[in-house]
Amino acid sequence: MICISCMFHKTSIYRQSPGSVLTTVLYQDMDWDQFDMNPKVIAAVKKANIKSIKEILNLSGADLQRLTKLSSMDVQCLLKTVSGTLRKSCMLTALQLYQDKDHCTSQHQKLSLGCSVLDSLLRGGIPVVGITELAGESSAGKTQISLQLCLSVQYPYEYGGLESGAVYICTEDVFPNKRLQQLIDQQRTFRADVPLDVIQRIKFGNSVFIEHAADLDTFYNCIAKRITLLLLRGVVRLVVIDSMAALFRCEFGAKDSVMKARYLQTFGAKLHSLSSRFRTPILCINQVTDTVDETDVAQSNFGLLDKKVSPALGLTWSNQLLMRLMASRITQSEQSPGGALQHTGSVLRTLSVVFAPHLPPSFCCYAVNLEGVKGVKVKTPL
Amino acid sequence: MQRDVGSFPLAPGLRAKLIGAGFQTAQELLEIGPCELSKEIGISKEEALETLQIVRRECHSNATKTADDPEAVGKCTALELLAQEQAQGFIITFCSALDDILGGGVQLTKITEICGAPGVGKTQLCMQLAVDVQIPECFGGLAGEAVFIDTEGSFMVDRVVDIATACVQHCQLIAETHQEEDFQKSLETFSLESILSHIYYFRCHDYTELLAQVYLLPDFLSEHSKVRLVIVDGIAFPFRHDFEDLSLRTRLLNGLAQQLISIANAHKLAVVLTNQMTTRIGQSQSMLVPALGESWGHAATIRLIFHWDNKQRLATLYKSPSQKESTIPFHITPHGFRDVHPPPPSQTPAEVEINPRKRPRIEGDKQ
Numbered sequence: 001m002i003c004i005s006c007m008f009h010k011t012s013i014y015r016q017s018p019g020s021v022l023t024t025v026l027y028q029d030m031d032w033d034q035f036d037m038n039p040k041v042i043a044a045v046k047k048a049n050i051k052s053i054k055e056i057l058n059l060s061g062a063d064l065q066r067l068t069k070l071s072s073m074d075v076q077c078l079l080k081t082v083s084g085t086l087r088k089s090c091m092l093t094a095l096q097l098y099q100d101k102d103h104c105t106s107q108h109q110k111l112s113l114g115c116s117v118l119d120s121l122l123r124g125g126i127p128v129v130g131i132t133e134l135a136g137e138s139s140a141g142k143t144q145i146s147l148q149l150c151l152s153v154q155y156p157y158e159y160g161g162l163e164s165g166a167v168y169i170c171t172e173d174v175f176p177n178k179r180l181q182q183l184i185d186q187q188r189t190f191r192a193d194v195p196l197d198v199i200q201r202i203k204f205g206n207s208v209f210i211e212h213a214a215d216l217d218t219f220y221n222c223i224a225k226r227i228t229l230l231l232l233r234g235v236v237r238l239v240v241i242d243s244m245a246a247l248f249r250c251e252f253g254a255k256d257s258v259m260k261a262r263y264l265q266t267f268g269a270k271l272h273s274l275s276s277r278f279r280t281p282i283l284c285i286n287q288v289t290d291t292v293d294e295t296d297v298a299q300s301n302f303g304l305l306d307k308k309v310s311p312a313l314g315l316t317w318s319n320q321l322l323m324r325l326m327a328s329r330i331t332q333s334e335q336s337p338g339g340a341l342q343h344t345g346s347v348l349r350t351l352s353v354v355f356a357p358h359l360p361p362s363f364c365c366y367a368v369n370l371e372g373v374k375g376v377k378v379k380t381p382l
Numbered sequence: 383m384q385r386d387v388g389s390f391p392l393a394p395g396l397r398a399k400l401i402g403a404g405f406q407t408a409q410e411l412l413e414i415g416p417c418e419l420s421k422e423i424g425i426s427k428e429e430a431l432e433t434l435q436i437v438r439r440e441c442h443s444n445a446t447k448t449a450d451d452p453e454a455v456g457k458c459t460a461l462e463l464l465a466q467e468q469a470q471g472f473i474i475t476f477c478s479a480l481d482d483i484l485g486g487g488v489q490l491t492k493i494t495e496i497c498g499a500p501g502v503g504k505t506q507l508c509m510q511l512a513v514d515v516q517i518p519e520c521f522g523g524l525a526g527e528a529v530f531i532d533t534e535g536s537f538m539v540d541r542v543v544d545i546a547t548a549c550v551q552h553c554q555l556i557a558e559t560h561q562e563e564d565f566q567k568s569l570e571t572f573s574l575e576s577i578l579s580h581i582y583y584f585r586c587h588d589y590t591e592l593l594a595q596v597y598l599l600p601d602f603l604s605e606h607s608k609v610r611l612v613i614v615d616g617i618a619f620p621f622r623h624d625f626e627d628l629s630l631r632t633r634l635l636n637g638l639a640q641q642l643i644s645i646a647n648a649h650k651l652a653v654v655l656t657n658q659m660t661t662r663i664g665q666s667q668s669m670l671v672p673a674l675g676e677s678w679g680h681a682a683t684i685r686l687i688f689h690w691d692n693k694q695r696l697a698t699l700y701k702s703p704s705q706k707e708s709t710i711p712f713h714i715t716p717h718g719f720r721d722v723h724p725p726p727p728s729q730t731p732a733e734v735e736i737n738p739r740k741r742p743r744i745e746g747d748k749q
Contacts, residue, residue, distance in 0.1 A: 355501025
């Protein structure tokens with residue numbers, strides 16, 4: 001049995017998921033003597049100047065034979081031992097996943113939106129591991145929903161929260177502080193399902209961290225360093241990015257699509273790894289662009305119903321997402337004259353699931369009130 | 383096993399020491415470990431280990447030479463291969479149109495690749511197959527188990543529960559109409575819990591973990607010999623960032639493909655991979671092509687491309703050694719991957735309250 005911790009420098013494992021501790025093992029200089037292998041193999045690996053597990057796995061069997069002058073059987077044994085160290089006890093059955101109710105590891109744990117209608121659309125709320133996108137036109141309500149999530153994350157687990165704060169990364173507009181204060185003041189009315197003493201105990205304003213990043217490098221530094229620190233300290237369990245598209249609007253023209261794709265993939269991979277390492281949902285707000293071409297609609301609209309707009313950033317970004325939601329205002333013509341959809345004063349909007357591995361394409365209506373975003377059950381005449 | 387110690391290709395001094403210590407046949411040498419041997423005849427541990435390895439290797443190759451079995455050498459006729467292939471089962475997808483164009487379903491001993499844009503149904507098909515491979519033999523399944531390697535985190539167990547429940551119900555309906563004893567007996571072991579417990583889930587966070595997992599897969603499969611399906615969802619995600627050196631990526635992908643092919647053949651199972659789509663900018667237009675480049679296109683034996691046509695999902699068989707290229711429509715219902723039947727009346731959000739749980743009739747219900 002190899003003791004992993006004696007093989008690399010102390011890394012903070014506060015609140016990290018088990019798999020993530022091992023990823024740091026990949027790049028570290030290994031003490032090969034600790035491995036359960038033939039001493040001859042260990043000597044050959046040291047002599048070939050191979051330092052880390054990553055190096056070994058990046059080489060093919062034939063390359064390893066050449067470098068270490070070992071037989072093919074020895075090389076196979078080396079690869080298996082090294083892989084085994086990396087992937088010890090990584091297997092789960094689907095039944096274990098299903099029966100896992102522990103809120104630290106369970107898939108059933110979701111981040112509630114604070115409204116039962118919206119939560120039932122999403123089968124519980126935002127998944128805790130993965131990048132969720134909320135796309136929509138301006139003033140569709142995206143910022144409202146994300147502010148609401150910044151508050152609902154702070155509630156205890158039994159009320160759909162994650163008992164921690166949120167970090168909100170603004171890339172263009174100023175953070176809507178006044179509106180956040182309004183929502184905080186209205187929490188006791190909005191979350192009638194939560195006992196008053198629980199709400200009073202939560203210091204909502206203290207746990208919403210605001211970051212600004214107006215260009216790509218600042219943004220990458222922000223997520224790589226500052227957000228990671230906040231996550232390591234355990235003070236946040238939600239990252240909101242408002243918005244991704246703004247970072248790319250000015251800097252890239254049509255010719256720079258390869259460069260843009262590389263940035264998007266790097267950001268996506270970094271956000272993905274933060275999300276699974278710390279079991280933290282990442283909510284990315286995205287804008288929409290007009291669809292110019294009919295073929296574009298078929299290819300990249302992913303079956304969106306009658307949409308003349310599609311989310312910005314294209315296929316490369318869509319490939320990074322776990323789930324895509326679309327917020328839109330219901331246009332005048334779509335509202336029936338009977339008044340079934342007229343809500344007292346506020347304009348109705350729809351939140352639709354465009355794609356998700358666990359949800360069918362569906363939608364529900366919501367309204368933005370003083371106290372927050374509330375789903376509306378629409379009854380239409382049959 | 384009874385071969386004389388002196389006849390092995392060892393250094394003469396070593397041979398003399400072995401005989402002097404009393405070892406006569408290979409059998410005696412095979413029974414002791416390197417530490418004991420080094421103590422007994424006074425050589426270093428490394429030398430003892432090497433000696434034993436040589437002896438073992440020689441004995442093993444002798445054994446295979448004496449066996450008069452052509453299979454040990456790996457020869458067989460095309461007729462035998464044909465018979466083998468026809469006797470092999472397929473993993474059905476529950477969409478009969480897709481099964482038809484695939485020639486019966488997902489084939490064993492081959493790599494099938496599913497490409498498509500996000501949200502079109504690749505992961506849904508993978509989850510469906512992980513359940514379908516477990517269908518008991520009397521219902522036309524393989525009674526196997528499944529390995530699911532997830533690189534994107536899109537395996538949501540709630541959805542698998544929906545699919546598995548629908549599959550069990552489907553089999554129960556068939557059993558009711560047939561009333562035979564073995565149907566009832568197999569249904570006892572084919573339940574939601576047993577289906578979930580036979581899907582082995584691995585989560586890989588980057589390409590190195592994926593490579594490591596695939597190196598460990600043969601040992602895992604030897605322990606779990608009933609596995610008939612290995613799914614990697616998706617193969618593209620870990621390889622599409624973090625690679626400055628594209629030739630390293632090509633080499634790693636080729637190595638991965640080779641390992642998966644040999645696993646598929648050695649353990650008689652099907653390998654299913656999902657791939658992303660990327661835009662290739664041509665002269666006048668841009669088209670969607672599978673990601674990971676041209677050379678990766680040779681890795682899979684069978685390639686399916688999922689795409690949209692307005693609101694209808696379509697599957698195209700793009701590459702297959704035995705079936706012709708064709709396109710069929712399919713549906714994803716709350717019960718899983720299904721055929722298209724009389725299409726539901728088209729609805730827009732504002733007109734009617736859509737019940738997203740409304741399912742079109744599935745084939746089994748007609749019986």
